[in-house]
Amino acid sequence: MGTVPICAGVILRSGMVLLCRRAPGRTRAGLWEFPGGRVEEGETPAEALRRELREELGIEAVIGAQAGRVRHLYDDGEIELIALLVTAFTGELTLKDHDQARWVESRRLLEFDLAPADVPIAKALASHRRRGRYAGTHPRRFGEKYKEHAADPEAVAKAKSRGSTPAGTHLPVMLAETLAALSPLAGADVLDCTLGWGGHAAEIARLGGRVVGLDRDAEELARAVKRLAEAGLVVTARHFDYADALAAAAGLGLRGFDALLADLGVSSMQLDRPERGMSFKNDGPLDMRMDRSRGKTAADWLACATQPRIAEALRDYGDEPDAEKIAAALAGLARQGRVPRTTFELVAAVGSAKGLGPGPFRKKDAFAAHPAARVFQALRIAVNSELDSLKALLAGLPALMRPRGRVALITFHSGEERLVKDALDAQAAAGVWAAPPGPPARPAPEEVRENPRARSARLWSAVRAFYRGARDSFAA
Numbered sequence: 001m002g003t004v005p006i007c008a009g010v011i012l013r014s015g016m017v018l019l020c021r022r023a024p025g026r027t028r029a030g031l032w033e034f035p036g037g038r039v040e041e042g043e044t045p046a047e048a049l050r051r052e053l054r055e056e057l058g059i060e061a062v063i064g065a066q067a068g069r070v071r072h073l074y075d076d077g078e079i080e081l082i083a084l085l086v087t088a089f090t091g092e093l094t095l096k097d098h099d100q101a102r103w104v105e106s107r108r109l110l111e112f113d114l115a116p117a118d119v120p121i122a123k124a125l126a127s128h129r130r131r132g133r134y135a136g137t138h139p140r141r142f143g144e145k146y147k148e149h150a151a152d153p154e155a156v157a158k159a160k161s162r163g164s165t166p167a168g169t170h171l172p173v174m175l176a177e178t179l180a181a182l183s184p185l186a187g188a189d190v191l192d193c194t195l196g197w198g199g200h201a202a203e204i205a206r207l208g209g210r211v212v213g214l215d216r217d218a219e220e221l222a223r224a225v226k227r228l229a230e231a232g233l234v235v236t237a238r239h240f241d242y243a244d245a246l247a248a249a250a251g252l253g254l255r256g257f258d259a260l261l262a263d264l265g266v267s268s269m270q271l272d273r274p275e276r277g278m279s280f281k282n283d284g285p286l287d288m289r290m291d292r293s294r295g296k297t298a299a300d301w302l303a304c305a306t307q308p309r310i311a312e313a314l315r316d317y318g319d320e321p322d323a324e325k326i327a328a329a330l331a332g333l334a335r336q337g338r339v340p341r342t343t344f345e346l347v348a349a350v351g352s353a354k355g356l357g358p359g360p361f362r363k364k365d366a367f368a369a370h371p372a373a374r375v376f377q378a379l380r381i382a383v384n385s386e387l388d389s390l391k392a393l394l395a396g397l398p399a400l401m402r403p404r405g406r407v408a409l410i411t412f413h414s415g416e417e418r419l420v421k422d423a424l425d426a427q428a429a430a431g432v433w434a435a436p437p438g439p440p441a442r443p444a445p446e447e448v449r450e451n452p453r454a455r456s457a458r459l460w461s462a463v464r465a466f467y468r469g470a471r472d473s474f475a476a
């Protein structure tokens, strides 16, 4: 008999790792291990692990990088253990093949009576030392920051305890709920209007969906295409604003979709790249455009906008309570030719308009928002005309969806919520949707703990009616 491939999940939560004890009656009963199981013929280790964790522990796992690979010769044959990081999961842990589970600090893993094949993996995790600190408060190079991605449980746990999403982390929001809303996916033509990192699209493709992915950000789109291809996943990617989704579909010769996803707003990668100028956390040029090949940067937008227009944007797109004061300050700076040109200049201008002293802002508690957070959100929405694109997408939904087609829309703030709710309600009244869409779903507390950026996500779903209004599918 040859070497048997076995997958194992190094499941991370708040800097701890999950160990499970093999139940009585199994080989190596009583020993602790990273849960997993056999990789079946035709499965990749990641696919096998996802299946095993679903069957064994009742969870939907997001699989990350490889944590280690070892061969071990047991009395009953040789195995190759392929350990993969599990960076997030949804669902309640339930034990089937194990009688105990424990969350363990990585440095204490070796204190457990481990199955011999799991020992080298545990050793590597236990001896993992945080990389040396970069000078100053922020890494200088973006690459340094991205090293934190799932590689350093300690750094990840620390960021989460501050109520932040660790730098470089990309976790698809409300993944399990979104997949459920869009199912069945096998053989379905699926439009992912916001491909982003490709997190949702990858899972949809793995479940057999034929994905067309759009993104207006050509730079991130190219990275997503590369990443998906490296994972062996087929996704047809196009550089498009989703406002033009019908044109994108027509260009591909497609007449409607069985499922459509729009995960609105900005991605973690865009926020974390200082040169995009989208985050108050990183100093960079005040750009904020998702599509850097066109349109005004945020600095230019501020230089041209009137004070009432700035105030309106801050109020409507950011629910900013100090909209008038901040607009007055920003318009004043523009008149003096001193419009903020960098993200930190904008942070300073907002701080001074709010009467906060100079120097770094200290949060009152882990979940307190940064005083410039609403201003950054509002400006980004204005610069990218995000709500106009959303309106156009919503208006196109009846024509984009085939009869019984499933729609999942993930919103992140009240402006998006209002537009989505009003459009879906009006279309339901006109017979477009099989049933009136209910209130949106919220992320589970478990997900918010793992990925604080998910906290304001709301998932809206609807199913296209079969007869009424379905006649005009693709009328455009």
Ligand SMILES: C[S@@+](CC[C@H](N)C(=O)[O-])C[C@H]1O[C@@H](n2cnc3c(N)ncnc32)[C@H](O)[C@@H]1O
Pocket (backbone or CB within 6 Å): 171, 172, 173, 193, 194, 195, 196, 197, 198, 199, 200, 201, 214, 215, 216, 217, 220, 240, 241, 242, 243, 263, 264, 265, 266, 267, 268, 290, 386, 389, 390
């Ligand atoms: C929240 S991210 C999507 C993340 C993705 N679901 C994943 O799991 O990786 C949103 C993405 O939508 C893109 N986007 C935002 N507005 C868009 C628009 N009007 N048209 C096309 N793409 C847009 C952004 O550039 C960003 O990459």
